[in-house]
Amino acid sequence: MKIRVGFGFDVHAFQAGRELWLGGIKIDHEKGLAGHSDADVLIHAICDALLGAANIRDIGYHFPDNAGQYKNIDSKILLARTVELLKEKGYTIGNIDATVCAERPKLKDHIPAICETLARVMGIDTDDISVKATTTEKLGFTGREEGISAYATVLIVLSS
Secondary structure (H helix, E strand, O other), rough: OOOEEEEEEEEEEEEEEOOEEOEEEEEEEEEEEEEHHHHHHHHHHHHHHHHHHHOOOOOOHOOOOOOHHOOOHHHHHHHHHHHHHHHHEEEEEEEEEEEEEEOOOOHHHHHHHHHHHHHHHHHOHHHHHEEEEEOOOOOOHOOOOOOEEEEEEEEEEEEE
C-alpha cells in the first residue's frame, strides 16, 4: 500500500456584498470573501492538499481564476472534480485534517454541517474529516478581520 501526504493553504479577503461560504455551507455574516469563485477558503485549501498529495499540480492550474467557466462557481464542484482527478490516478482519501483561522464569525456550531457537506461531496465518511476553527488572538490580517485563512493536511492511499 502506498500512502502520500499533502498540505494546502488558502486565504481570501473579506468583501462587502458577497455571501460567506466555508466548507460548502453558507454562513450568515456581514461580509463574504473576495474571489473569482465563491471564495470558499476551506475547500480551496483541501483541494490544494489533495492535488499536491497526488502530485498533480494545484487548484490554480486545474481551475484558473481567469477562466470564465469558474466565475462565481460553487467550490463544492471544484472539490468533486478534484476527487475525480485523484481517482483517475488510483488514489482514495484516507483522511483530512483542516483548520480555519478567523476572528469572526465563530465557527464551532457550523463544524458538524461543514464535515457532513464535505463528506458527502467527497464520498467519504465524516469520521475521516477533522475541521477545527481558531483565531489569531487579534494578530495579523485575520485578527484585524480583514480575511480568513485555511490550512489542510490530507492522507491519500494508492488503491492496489
